[in-house]
Amino acid sequence: MNLTKFELTVPQRIENYVEDIARLENELYLYFQPKFEVENNFSRQIVSFQANKTRAFYRWFKYKEAFSASLIESLILNNDISGKILDPFAGIGTTLFAACSLGLDADGIELLPIGQEIIKDRLSIEDLKSEDLNILKNWVKTKKWLKGEKRKPLNELRITKCAYPPETLNGIELYLGALEYENERVSAILFLVLLCILESISYTRKDGQYLRWDYRSGRRQGTKIFDKGNILDFDYAISQKLDEIISDLASDNKESDLFQYNGPKGKINLSNGSCLEELPSRPDGHYDAIITSPPYCNRYDYTRTYALELALLGNDEQAMLNLRQSMISCTVENRTKDLLRINEHWERPIAYCDEVKLLRKITEFLNSQKEKGNLNNNGIPRMVSGYFYEMSCVISECYRILKPNGFMIMVNDNVRYAGIGIPVDTILSAIAEKIGFAVDKIYILPQEKGNSSQQMGEHGRTPLRKCIYMWRKIIER
Numbered sequence: 001m002n003l004t005k006f007e008l009t010v011p012q013r014i015e016n017y018v019e020d021i022a023r024l025e026n027e028l029y030l031y032f033q034p035k036f037e038v039e040n041n042f043s044r045q046i047v048s049f050q051a052n053k054t055r056a057f058y059r060w061f062k063y064k065e066a067f068s069a070s071l072i073e074s075l076i077l078n079n080d081i082s083g084k085i086l087d088p089f090a091g092i093g094t095t096l097f098a099a100c101s102l103g104l105d106a107d108g109i110e111l112l113p114i115g116q117e118i119i120k121d122r123l124s125i126e127d128l129k130s131e132d133l134n135i136l137k138n139w140v141k142t143k144k145w146l147k148g149e150k151r152k153p154l155n156e157l158r159i160t161k162c163a164y165p166p167e168t169l170n171g172i173e174l175y176l177g178a179l180e181y182e183n184e185r186v187s188a189i190l191f192l193v194l195l196c197i198l199e200s201i202s203y204t205r206k207d208g209q210y211l212r213w214d215y216r217s218g219r220r221q222g223t224k225i226f227d228k229g230n231i232l233d234f235d236y237a238i239s240q241k242l243d244e245i246i247s248d249l250a251s252d253n254k255e256s257d258l259f260q261y262n263g264p265k266g267k268i269n270l271s272n273g274s275c276l277e278e279l280p281s282r283p284d285g286h287y288d289a290i291i292t293s294p295p296y297c298n299r300y301d302y303t304r305t306y307a308l309e310l311a312l313l314g315n316d317e318q319a320m321l322n323l324r325q326s327m328i329s330c331t332v333e334n335r336t337k338d339l340l341r342i343n344e345h346w347e348r349p350i351a352y353c354d355e356v357k358l359l360r361k362i363t364e365f366l367n368s369q370k371e372k373g374n375l376n377n378n379g380i381p382r383m384v385s386g387y388f389y390e391m392s393c394v395i396s397e398c399y400r401i402l403k404p405n406g407f408m409i410m411v412n413d414n415v416r417y418a419g420i421g422i423p424v425d426t427i428l429s430a431i432a433e434k435i436g437f438a439v440d441k442i443y444i445l446p447q448e449k450g451n452s453s454q455q456m457g458e459h460g461r462t463p464l465r466k467c468i469y470m471w472r473k474i475i476e477r
């Protein structure tokens, strides 16, 4: 008897939540409907790293989470953005380099050492001399690392053990030993080359939430056997990447192939660390525009997917844990951050989050699902609410440091958990409005993204919006 009652009440409660969430979601959608616009020029290719694959310089390091330089160029030119811009989630610096090549000064903030290193190395190109290029060409020609006698051991983490075939590991350690004999400029480029090829010479493939392991590694992962296909030979991969970089460095057609801008370049300034810590110290009204893409609320763990690169950069287990916890909450392992300890003035943005009824209902629903044991990970409710609280604080800082009329432009994806779509676009836009922004437009990408295969199996296929939000600072508070 009791069991029947239980079976009857649980679905009813869930249905109530689902109904309430659908109603609130629809209300918020209708409120922003005049701002939504499907923009065919913002293809998935342009908004993702894909369009960088053929762009000199941008193609060196495949940062899957990056957007393309062409997107930034068109956003800057089509919205008449000039002056100084900021990207608080700089990644490998797409916004910074694209803006700088159009003559704008650009500041960036990036937490992960991999993005920091790529930006630093790209900036150091300015100091390269023609004899340095000759040294690099000679490395390709003679495969200099093969002649090395000194070997430098590769730093490993628990999650990177057995990542390379033995002959590849041997090649890496000889290469690391040999590059130390070169001048600082050349050894920086050689190190960058190695960073750029790690995935292709390893048994791993980056897969959003974690690294997938090829069966040849001997590491077991689940029950399915994963074959990543061709694993590049070390000498071949290094030579290829070095050739590509040398060719870009030697080319006259430097950064941009779309827009011919011949004026002076802007200056780039990168701060290493968390934007939650960095933004509060920036002065009011300092930036003309902010163009950014934060981590999505999608459980992607950059510290795991970029573990090979972070290990090569010398990070130890503790550093990895610290980085994971400092990221904007986007993994189920993120603990709640004490935002008021970081900045006592964040009471308002925190309260604004609580005022969004839809968000409150979603959080309640996820917590109820957690209590019932219906979630595939109990960290999901904490991640989702942490994401919005932290993003609200970031948005309020961005508002403060923007000049009046300045644009904040953000690329972000909607997500889905436990069968419930979370419209990140309308929720963040509602918060942005409370902070003082005017929502000018929310551009929707033409092809909508499906769900993860797991979600599709359980809940059917409903497309999730991927959008570019255009917010403008209108009122000084």
Ligand SMILES: C[S@@+](CC[C@H](N)C(=O)[O-])C[C@H]1O[C@@H](n2cnc3c(N)ncnc32)[C@H](O)[C@@H]1O
Binding pocket: 063, 065, 066, 067, 068, 088, 089, 090, 091, 092, 093, 094, 095, 109, 110, 111, 112, 115, 273, 274, 275, 276, 292, 293, 294, 295, 296, 302, 326, 327, 328
């Ligand atoms: C979607 S990616 C941005 C990629 C960038 N648009 C590009 O083209 O390279 C988000 C970035 O935010 C960074 N990030 C995450 N939490 C951060 C934080 N608290 N402060 C600064 N950067 C953070 C991640 O390391 C990641 O590089």
